[in-house]
Amino acid sequence: MLFNSIDFALFFPLIFILYWFFASKSLKWQNLLLLVASYYFYSCWDWRFLFLLVFSTLLDYYSGLQIERSSSERLRKFWFWLSIGINLGFLGVFKYFNFFSASFSDLLGSLGFQVNTWSLNIILPVGISFYTFHGLSYVIDVYKKRITAETNFVEYSVFVSYFPLLVAGPIERATHLLPQIKKERKFNYAQAVDGLRQILWGLFKKIVIADNCADYANLVFNNSDDYSGSTLVMGAIFFTFQIYGDFSGYSDIALGTSRLFGIELLKNFSFPYFSRDIAEFWRRWHISLSSWFKDYLYIPLGGSKGGKWMQIRNTFAIFLVSGFWHGANWTFIIWGLLNAIYFLPLLLSNKNRNHIDIVAINSNLPSIKEFFAMAVTFMLTVFAWIFFRANNLTHAIDYIKSIFTKQLFSLPEVRPAHVIVLIFVFMCVEWIGRKNDYALATFGLSWPKAFRWSFYMVLLIAIFILGTKEQEFIYFQF
Structure with a gap:
């Protein structure tokens, strides 16, 4: 079900x-x-x-x-x-x-x-x-x-x-x-209403964002030999938003559903694609798993109490185990290893806890430095997701090789305008609501009631009209 x-x-x-x-x-x-x-x-x-x-x-x-x-x-x-x-x-x-x-x-x-x-x-x-x-x-x-x-x-x-x-x-x-x-x-009426809002946003993430991105991510990944480098980049970006919309959408529905029964579940996502480095990304992505490995693997191994060598060993251990937890495929292990390598410079320079608060906490827009930090972190994440999505290591390596050709700077052959617009609108709402537990927590609450309800109706209409065929959640396979 x-x-x-x-x-x-x-x-x-x-x-x-x-x-x-x-x-x-x-x-x-x-x-x-x-x-x-x-x-x-x-x-x-x-x-x-x-x-x-x-x-x-x-x-x-x-x-x-x-x-x-x-x-x-x-x-x-x-x-x-x-x-x-x-x-x-x-x-x-x-x-x-x-x-x-x-x-x-x-x-x-x-x-x-x-x-x-x-x-x-x-x-x-x-x-x-x-x-x-x-x-x-x-x-x-x-x-x-x-x-x-x-x-x-x-x-x-x-x-x-x-x-x-x-x-x-x-x-x-x-x-x-x-x-x-x-x-x-x-x-609790207020808790129930908040739960319904979170369910609505979770369904929008899954059905409108993730499932529409999935159609084009699957098209590109399943036929990667036939496309240019720029199109392969687009395919990886579509998968990046697919997996976020899919998994965080599931978590939003789960948390919202539970609130309707008067039970609060652990927060699992906190706007990870607005992260300024990979350490911040992992504090915001699949939070319950990251904290589980921290408490039951990283700390028992010695945590950060030992020297740098012990910290490096323990960090690589939790990333590799995290990759293996996701599935029995070398692609997941390489994905975990890549993230450990991304993390290593921050660990060696003691900058792995530089960004604790959400970006642009006291302003509406990020600074130029923050924007470029988010862009670099996002690109590193997109690259790692190629291994996560690929069928096997050979597929992942061939996919990456095909990106770095002269066609990388050509116009992508797959560029669905409606999906690109949906992603843009989605990320704008996420940005506005980034200081809350989820994007719609306070979004529009100050609007006149008619406007607020009209916005909710637009989301519902989008779910019914833009929804593709019924698709399982990605993390069901794990």
């Missing part, structure tokens, strides 16, 4: 009505309803993988209890590593087994040994990387005694499988989401 589908348009209002009109007097019934709704939502993809989600939930729930109740450190470690090992084992089998098998076979082949590749003919369970990381963070936090183990199975299950974030994040923490699940919730 997709957020941008008719099925969800019927499912969500029904759950909303049951939640506030029939279960509002009982927190127990509200949480049970959310759990049933979440399991139904997930089973709409493939009901068989619901058993995997339930098993993972049971494993981490029981492990958390055993870690807390164990009288010896040996038993605590046993349950901790059992949970970690099985969770990572699931990821290894479903997501990475075929990659390792093929890579090992290729390595032996390069050494002159011919072996038959053994692969598993299995489907990747949607959202497995997200809900697995929910469970991992919970078990780690219980083991480190940052939180106490949850004793209510329904409440813990909602934390793991809460349907707005189940298949593509944000990656939540038990310290943030579980207290909200355990607390009585009353309908």
